[in-house]
Amino acid sequence: MRLLLCGCLAASLHAQAFSSDALKNPAVARALESVAPRQQAIVEDWIRLTEIPSPSGGEQKRAEWIRGELSRIPSLSDIKTDSMGNVSAVRRGSGGGRSLVFAAHMDTVFPASTPIRVQREGKLLKAPGIGDCTGNLIAVLELFRALDRGQVKTKGDLIFLATVQEETRLKGANEWLRGSGYRPDHFAAVDIGLGNVWYGAFRISRLRFRYTSSGSHTLFSRGLANPAKAVAKAITDLYAMPLPQVEPGLEEMKLPVLNVGMIGGGTVVNAIPREAWFTVDLRSLDSATQDRLESSVARIARAAADAERVGFHLEKPDGNDFDYSKARPRQERQGHPFVKTAVDVMNHFGAAGPAGSKAIDAGSTDANVGVSLGIPSIAIGAIRQQGAHTLEESAEADSIATGVKVLIALAVATAGI
Template identity: 45%
Template sequence: MTHEVALLVALLAALSPALATDQVSYPTKFSSALADDPGVKQALAYLDENFESQVTEWIRITEMPAKSTFEAQRGAYVRAELEPLGLEVSVDAAGNVTARRPGTGGGPTVVFAAHMDTVHPMDTDLHVTRKDGRLHAPGIFDNSASVANMLQAARALDAAKVRTKGDVIFVATVQEELGLEGMEKWLDDHKGVPDMVVALDGGLGPVNYGALGIYWSRMRFTAEGSHTNTSRGRPHPARAAARAILDIYAIPLPDPGAPVGAVYNVGMIEGGKVVNAIPQEVWFTVDLRTVDPELLAALDTAIEATCAAAAKAEGVAFAREDIQKSPAGGRPDQLADRRAHPLVQTAVDV
């Protein structure tokens, strides 16, 4: 066990006691009067009356290939659907589609964002099938559903002639699966514009008010290589990579029931050009995730140290390449001020 892994074990032990769970009352903007507002009732009725058409659109969007950086077809569709509502629609250089619904004035600007991209290759069979009242297809959930939901919400507000004090901005973003690239560009281009941002992603029920830290890295092992006939005893990048992967999966994680979890995964492996030789290079990727900044850093350090130790043991060179780093938002105890924001409890109440 490396000293980095030992430190990680100590960190996990320190984090193991359950976080405080005292009941706290949080501020909310939701009220029965709001639910009884004629405009709100009419908007909700629109959603109920047009549910089947929403499902049809959900299927249509799902069947549009949209691997990250190839979202143009979906973007064109979103734009074409929002423009007839009289919204101010624009598309930026990255492909993000933005539609502004002006308010009457004096209220906060709220952004609703749904990413258009999926992780699936462009040649994936995206045909949607129905079985037992469920839809089945790659990307049907993440995040085709939220794009359809956002479009229908915009239509419902329009049909009910709901007037908000603040502006409501709908954003269909690109390249979320590559590390929130589209959303980050949009925020950089619109500094100071939104007062609140609601990301539509995932199933109904959970309301997330932090941010999942995600580190993607490529671990590369290299050596001179050799023909199989002369390979015995020589430094071997494949052996180093294999040792590293096995040792990574021995790095401890929080228990499944812990208040804050973490997960890692080796998702891609590549190396070698011929069957009959030691590969000169072998690499694999690591996907590391947790909301805890300290735990994210500790696990990342332990994973890199594990790879370096494997490379040393096998006599090969090692280099790490960062693919993307999205910082962790924090543990619940670190986000008490965020949890207390009225937007969070309002979403929970709704």
């Protein structure tokens, strides 16, 4: 079985391996050459879009701007905004090729009131949301403009997708992939830094534990049960829980991992709190490990409540994680020609620097939804960025030209010309 699988993969890899000859096609060459002269105009669009506030669930202004730009690209059809606010468009292929979605998200983690003025410091652009994901979104838009400038005709369909609410459990991508009626052959979330290729999907559980009591004035509190003590015990015990060995090959990410990110409770200094709580963000690479860890976490948290004789409530504020029962096994995802093509394309343009591009079994982007549905899915990046999710976020202005070329090459290599 194993030999058979390897044989199949080798054959399909060979059939779809990236060849730089495809880039010599006159239309593709025109598209690639059209990017550098546009560098300044692309950066101007990038700045304009970054300065439109777009918190998760409040992406409408960005969506309108995107729609306006899409309407000026002649080859696009089916330009749509769905009920949740995702904006999509189809660039129809001539037939006989594989379809590919390029998705980037419109939302940022910053509230609408956050001041956003893009500052230029040398080659750096600085602003909240400049990298995650505005730069990537602009690169995807420019990909479709460039294909038109070169008059590139692909065999497979290419789909533009600007999603909403990626930062809140990938809600937009989930809605589009399950509800649009379009089942793509490949899905690329353009949402990370330029260089590596992610082909996985982290399992993510967000848990909230609440401990309750009837409360009491400090003067009468001696010896009574206290939810704050239960929180302290639970957190101490959780961090003492042995985790499986760190998964290799994930660069600086160390998984499996659990993190207590929020803690709270009580209303006054001189009483036992009626309630105290904390949250756990739990992540691992596969469903079996995740299920096992989640049960252990819940058991330890409950034992703390029992030991302290307080009430116990386990909540999942964001609901359950995606159902990954249809996801392809790790080896199959890793060996898929789409992943190999993306790595080859990155290396062709030197996108990852001298170290070269790596395929990594990671994922916390819109591509997770594709992985859960068994669609060959990757996360890639089209810009070099730093400090995502912080007010000090920055990106390298020049990197986007390389990023757009990477997207052009990936599009033609995958959809065929």
